[in-house]
Amino acid sequence: xxxxxxxxxxxxxxxxxxxxxxxxxxxxxxxxxxxxxxxxxxxxxxxxxxxxxxxxxxxxxxxxxxxxxxxxxxxxxxxxxxxxxxxxxxxxxxxxxxxxxxxxxxxxxxxxxxxxxxxxxxxxxxxxxxxxxxxxxxxxxxxxxxx
Numbered sequence: 361x362x363x364x365x366x367x368x369x370x371x372x373x374x375x376x377x378x379x380x381x382x383x384x385x386x387x388x389x390x391x392x393x394x395x396x397x398x399x400x401x402x403x404x405x406x407x408x409x410x411x412x413x414x415x416x417x418x419x420x421x422x423x424x425x426x427x428x429x430x431x432x433x434x435x436x437x438x439x440x441x442x443x444x445x446x447x448x449x450x451x452x453x454x455x456x457x458x459x460x461x462x463x464x465x466x467x468x469x470x471x472x473x474x475x476x477x478x479x480x481x482x483x484x485x486x487x488x489x490x491x492x493x494x495x496x497x498x499x500x501x502x503x504x505x506x507x
Contacts (some may be wrong), residue, residue, distance in 0.1 A: 382488030395424040412434035
């Protein structure tokens with residue numbers, strides 16, 4: 361079983377190393393979405409977090425913030441124009457909301473950021489697929505995901 365797990369890990373690693381920029385952005389979004397979903401699962405039915413889950417909750421929020429910061433750092437502000445500027449503003453806002461939600465255990469702020477990330481992720485999936493189709497058919501220019 362260890363061999364299979366190692367082979368799968370190597371396959372995943374190769375997939376990440378050979379992924380297009382658009383697909384890498386999608387992977388980052390998926391990671392942030394997964395961590396925020398996990399953070400929401402720390403809340404009980406009364407929208408409270410039990411003491412035993414507080415550290416886990418904080419770790420999920422911080423991982424999501426790290427991923428959003430990575431998305432922010434990957435923006436090419438000089439070439440990306442208004443889109444890059446708008447994304448930068450969104451990423452800054454998301455991290456502020458997540459910081460507040462981590463401090464105040466605010467479920468609604470997490471749900472809002474998660475909803476926005478899901479929408480952005482869907483757009484990036486479409487863009488990455490368009491880029492892949494353009495490359496496969498030989499038509500179209502490259503997609504500048506840096507902005």
